[in-house]
Amino acid sequence: MTETQTGDVSAVRERSYAWADPTPTLQALPGTAGVDVLKRMLAGELPPPPIMATLGVEAGSFEVGSASFTMQPEEFHYNPLGTVHGGVIAMLLDSAxxxxxxxxxxxxxxxxxxxxxxxxLRPVTAASGRVTATGTVLSRGSRTALAQAQLTDDAGRLLAHATSTCLIFPIG
Structure with missing residues (x-):
């Protein structure tokens, strides 16, 4: 690309971040109830998954049957159209x-x-402000669970919605 085709291509931005080794969390999984693992991450007793640092996601709350995360949309989340990439939104909904x-x-x-x-349902940009993904379990059986998640802005507007089926299995 040349400057005449695209504007100033030298306007490069950089971002760096750090994350904690996820091994202590992985080691806690077989002997700890799920809600307790999540609450220990929230309390800083166990490291969160590295994806949270990668995309700038913050844990909100965890109770049995519900979970929430927040994120401030930033330019580095954008797709070529200048909105938050659908994959980032899907990651938030999948996580919740x-x-x-x-x-x-x-x-x-x-x-x-x-x-x-x-x-x-609506485009998400940095101007949208902080967004919250809230997930709830709709049905939980011995082998599968059905959950939903909603992404809203601070004004309570629904930005995106998802449903997910999860397979439950023994570990450890």
Whole structure:
């Protein structure tokens, strides 16, 4: 690309971040109930997953059957259209729905997402302000769970919605 085609291509921005080794959290999983693992991360007793530092996501709250995360949309989240990339929004919704399911796990249980159906309702940009993804468990069986998540802005407007099926299995 030349400057005449795209403008000033030298306007490069940089971002650096750090994350903690996730091993202590992984080691706690087999012997700790899901909600307790999540609450220990929130309290700083266990490190959060590295993806949170990568994308600038903050944990909000964890209770049995629900989970929330917040994020300030930034330019580094943008797609070529100048809005937050759908994959970033899907990650927030998947995290909220998945951690809502995680909060229902007994010690020795794990889960994985089977599917995630996402609906994007409004564009999200840095001007949107802080967004919150809130997940809740709709149904929890012995092998599967169904959860939903909603992404809202500070004005309470619904930005995106998702449903997720999770497979539950023994670990450890």
């Amino acid at each position: 729905a998945g951690c809502a399911v995680h909060s229902t796990l007994s010690a020795g249980e794990g889960y994985t997402s089977v599917d995630l159906t996402t609906k994007y």
